[in-house]
Amino acid sequence: MSTACLVAPGLAAGGRAAPLPATHGSQRCAPGAPRLRQAAAVRQRRRAASGATVAAAAPEAPARSGGAPTDIEYDAVIIGSGMGGLSTAAQMAAKGAKVVVLEKYIIPGGSAAHFERQGFKFDVGSSMMFGFGDQGTTNLMTRCLASVGKRLETVPDPTQIHYHLPPGPKHPQGWQVKVWRDYERFIADLTEKFPHEREGIRKLYDEFWKVFNALNTLELKSLEEPRYLLEQFGQHPLACLTLASFVATNTGDCARKWIKDPELLRFIDLECFLWSTVNADLTPLINAGMVFCDRHYGGINYPIGGVGGIPEAMADGITELGSYVEYKANVKEIVLEGSGEEQRAVGVRLADGRVFRGKTVVSNATRWDTFEGMIGEDKLPESEKLFRNRYKKAPSFLSIHIGIKADVLPPGSECHQIIVEDWEKMEESYGTLFVSIPSLLDPSLCPEGTHTFHAFTPDWIDNWSGKERVDYERKKEEVADAIVARLERVFPGLKAGTILREVGTPRTHRRFLNRSDGSYGPIPSRRPLGMLSMPFNRTAVPGLYCVGDSTFPGQGVNAVVFSGFGCAHRVLCDLGKQPTLPGVDQAYNAMLNAVRDRA
Ligand SMILES: NC(=O)c1ccc[n+]([C@@H]2O[C@H](COP(=O)([O-])OP(=O)(O)OC[C@H]3O[C@@H](n4cnc5c(N)ncnc54)[C@H](O)[C@@H]3O)[C@@H](O)[C@H]2O)c1
Ligand SMILES: CC(C)=CCC/C(C)=C/C=C/C(C)=C/C=C/C(C)=C/C=C/C=C(C)/C=C/C=C(C)/C=C/C=C(\C)CCC=C(C)C
Known part of the structure; x- marks a missing residue:
């Protein structure tokens, strides 16, 4: 059985979990509450939530599907209800536009959906949620939900990640470090492992804060729109100049400026790899600034009831604003009209023959x-030819969703863990093991005395191509057994404590997430020029926009939500629903394209 074929969405309603105090300078966070107290609090809040009046996610996700008319011209026809597509739809609907989101699958969310088996609710992919803070401007998840009148209850995670790392010259037995929500505690723990790099560690991570603090002052909208940019430069010149000075920089360059120890540099590579699937040299510094600081500022927060509650709430909000989300709507063709340079996207045709017309078309597919x-x-x-020269498909994942007995987990286990046994194999298929156990934060995800355990590791579609059903099923179990055996080092008794298990391969991701080769997203084929290499939302086809992880800033739920904010803003300007500066707009975009063509 595959990872994402049947879903019974259902989630909690209720108010927002109490935020942790933030203070780094003024912005660092205290560690979260001890686990047991936290779990009890979640249960209590869930009970209270059943009678709550706070606007929140409703459980019946696909209920409103099926009613989108085909005889009107939408402001935007949006292909795909991943978080990129939904955030575009939400921003546009909130500004009074009429949009339709067309989703091939039966529920919203794409990589950010969830599914249920025998009382265990599993996240399909995404489980580490950034952007749920309630200060600044980088809390994109909170703000996106709020734009359609929704707010989800979340549980603060006291750590972002617990790393289990291989032996190296300074640590012949291997070593471990936890990225605490509390920034100073993390820096102190890392410094304890590399005391000779005390100053470098502080300087490097402070550099990320420069980026984050600048981002966190700006209103986050389309970088393809000059009026907005000019306004931001006028209102926050220092923040804009700081970002401008970093736009072409990659994290590796910055890391080598401050750090010399090769083992610590490998760790910085891993810090990037875990979310960008490439090493620090290929990771734009602006993205790293966002990830390495928001985990301490807004923190990592898990939505009660499962990650799939986010897209469900968004879809509800969008339909409540009079727009549409249509499921089982398989887009086969983008309809183009006109000829030559005049040809523009005017709608889409579905596999069932229906045509939806729009003033614009936005694709959340890769x-x-x-x-x-x-x-x-x-x-x-x-x-697009240029894009394909610069970017290639990242691998997909092998995913093992396991329902386990609670006593498998060592006391004090963290929700997200990463295991690397050999630095040389970190980027290879099956090299790095990722583990997510969200029921540690939200016990409502599974029966009492159990946990939801999701292990995944990079894998390529070629490893699974051309296999007959029986061979395919056998190989799935063999590969999963080998990974479980390796996980036993950290989770002794995992195999014996397994209640149910389901294995998904890159083929599963391709089939159910509708992503080319099941890929996690684009990765640079060569060193990128920081954030300048990745395309924004406009495409060379007039009327057609892209959103999601094939656009700046790339993979990640909060990243694709940012691309949705940008896309909606650009589309609304092009539709004349938001102000822009027509003459300057053309010149600015011509210049931006020229710079990016050379990037
Ligand atoms: N934080 C984490 O732990 C984590 C883990 C895994 C993935 N992620 C990230 O989550 C992000 C979500 O990305 P996204 O919004 O760009 O994409 P997505 O893949 O999540 O969503 C795209 C949607 O488009 C739909 N679609 C594709 N082709 C279609 C067609 N022809 N007709 C109709 N619908 C179609 C798909 O079914 C899917 O629902 C990704 O960047 C991924 O890397 C994060
Ligand atoms: C004109 C121009 C161009 C310029 C000028 C200057 C300026 C003003 C600039 C500006 C800029 C901006 C605004 C930017 C922005 C940015 C952003 C927002 C970004 C963001 C990002 C984010 C990200 C990247 C994120 C990501 C995340 C992720 C991916 C995650 C993932 C995770 C995972 C996978 C984990 C798992 C683990 C385990 C389970 C263990």
């Missing part, structure tokens, strides 16, 4: 699926 599948390889614009 760029490969959008241009190969829905437009045609023969019509590939030059800019």
